Amino acid sequence: MRWLADVHVRLRPGIADPEGLTIAGGLRALGFSTVDEVRAGKLLRIAFQADDRSAAEAAVDAMCRRLLANPVMETADWELRAEVDQAAGEPVP
Amino acid sequence: MRWLADVHVRLRPGIADPEGLTIAGGLRALGFSTVDEVRAGKLLRIAFQADDRSAAEAAVDAMCRRLLANPVMETADWELRAEVDQAAGEPVP
Numbered sequence: 001m002r003w004l005a006d007v008h009v010r011l012r013p014g015i016a017d018p019e020g021l022t023i024a025g026g027l028r029a030l031g032f033s034t035v036d037e038v039r040a041g042k043l044l045r046i047a048f049q050a051d052d053r054s055a056a057e058a059a060v061d062a063m064c065r066r067l068l069a070n071p072v073m074e075t076a077d078w079e080l081r082a083e084v085d086q087a088a089g090e091p092v093p
Numbered sequence: 094m095r096w097l098a099d100v101h102v103r104l105r106p107g108i109a110d111p112e113g114l115t116i117a118g119g120l121r122a123l124g125f126s127t128v129d130e131v132r133a134g135k136l137l138r139i140a141f142q143a144d145d146r147s148a149a150e151a152a153v154d155a156m157c158r159r160l161l162a163n164p165v166m167e168t169a170d171w172e173l174r175a176e177v178d179q180a181a182g183e184p185v186p
Contacts, residue, residue, distance in 0.1 A: 008136050023137065026160050032152065043101050043134035044116065049127035059125065063166035067119050
């Protein structure tokens with residue numbers, strides 16, 4: 001069964017974010033003067049195979065801990081859904 | 094009124110994504126052999142002031158078009174919510 005995980009990796013509060021500061025400065029320079037703060041993070045869409053939801057959740061959790069997020073500086077959360085198999089959903093005419 | 098927008102910037106389908114390929118290779122090398130594909134994007138949390146929801150929506154839409162996303166290669170969508178003002182929500186004892 002194929003799963004799609006949308007993983008959101010964010011910097012922890014208080015960790016310096018030069019990319020976010022640069023984007024905020026760019027927005028203000030373009031006239032968006034009410035921008036208070038921008039924090040930049042990563043968005044990763046991962047497609048993978050797993051037998052069931054609990055196995056898929058465990059896999060994404062392990063991926064985040066082992067590679068995707070640095071727990072000292074970042075937090076990770078995710079949305080997980082089963083990918084609908086188009087071929088199986090529509091009978092062959 | 095203060096608003097928080099979580100902007101998701103994703104590469105359009107078919108656009109080469111070397112960062113995603115690298116992450117997918119790293120996951121497979123760590124033993125996550127069922128990973129089919131990883132697509133990398135940006136996650137931006139923007140805090141800004143706007144009078145009401147329609148003004149806030151219009152502001153985020155303009156920010157995406159003018160700076161945050163390159164429409165040739167990327168798509169942007171967002172979730173927008175009013176930030177609860179703790180000070181106003183709790184009466185002074």
